[in-house]
Amino acid sequence: VTWGLSLLYALEHKGDRALTSTQGELAHALRFLASVVSQSFIAFGDILELHKKFLELSGGINRIFELEEILRVAQKDTPVPSSAISAASAEIIEFHEVDIVTPSQKLLARKLSCSVVQGKSLLLTGPNGTGKSSVFRVLRDLWPAFSGRVTKPSEGMFHVPQSPYTSLGTLRDQIIYPLSREEAEMKILSLYKASRQQV
Numbered sequence: 001v002t003w004g005l006s007l008l009y010a011l012e013h014k015g016d017r018a019l020t021s022t023q024g025e026l027a028h029a030l031r032f033l034a035s036v037v038s039q040s041f042i043a044f045g046d047i048l049e050l051h052k053k054f055l056e057l058s059g060g061i062n063r064i065f066e067l068e069e070i071l072r073v074a075q076k077d078t079p080v081p082s083s084a085i086s087a088a089s090a091e092i093i094e095f096h097e098v099d100i101v102t103p104s105q106k107l108l109a110r111k112l113s114c115s116v117v118q119g120k121s122l123l124l125t126g127p128n129g130t131g132k133s134s135v136f137r138v139l140r141d142l143w144p145a146f147s148g149r150v151t152k153p154s155e156g157m158f159h160v161p162q163s164p165y166t167s168l169g170t171l172r173d174q175i176i177y178p179l180s181r182e183e184a185e186m187k188i189l190s191l192y193k194a195s196r197q198q199v
Contacts, residue, residue, distance in 0.1 A: 070104070073103040095112045102143070138150065
């Protein structure tokens with residue numbers, strides 16, 4: 001890079017100045033020019049990174065507005081009519097013509113129908129604010145389903161969050177999460193007693 005810059009510099013300054021320039025002046029000018037070009041590339045890279053940072057920031061801001069909306073609606077405490085049916089099944093998660101609506105009455109999905117059989121996968125994709133997380137809020141009964149039928153296992157279902165996290169406490173607390181220490185000990189005792197009775 002320095003060789004190319006020195007060639008450009010020499011071509012730019014033909015004549016007397018090129019003949020009378022000392023090597024020190026040329027080296028100083030080239031170092032300055034190289035640092036300016038380097039800083040320009042770094043600044044250009046920072047500009048390209050701004051788009052990614054903006055998308056991350058807009059997603060966070062969108063979630064804050066959703067939270068404010070939910071809190072505002074929760075303070076009104078208005079009952080929401082629901083004609084949805086919830087059913088239990090051991091091997092399937094199914095949405096049949098389910099309307100997904102936010103607590104502020106914004107419709108996110110109309111007549112959503114899909115099913116996931118045990119052992120199969122389903123990928124939900126889309127930009128921020130389109131209702132991907134809302135499907136799971138309805139599945140976990142954090143939000144009511146307004147219409148249709150939601151079929152899900154009655155137990156043995158665990159949700160993994162979008163961002164990984166750990167609970168506060170010891171390694172034991174991490175392993176037994178979401179149970180408390182007392183609940184885990186009671187469960188272990190009941191399993192132990194059940195195994196002793198079978199022997």
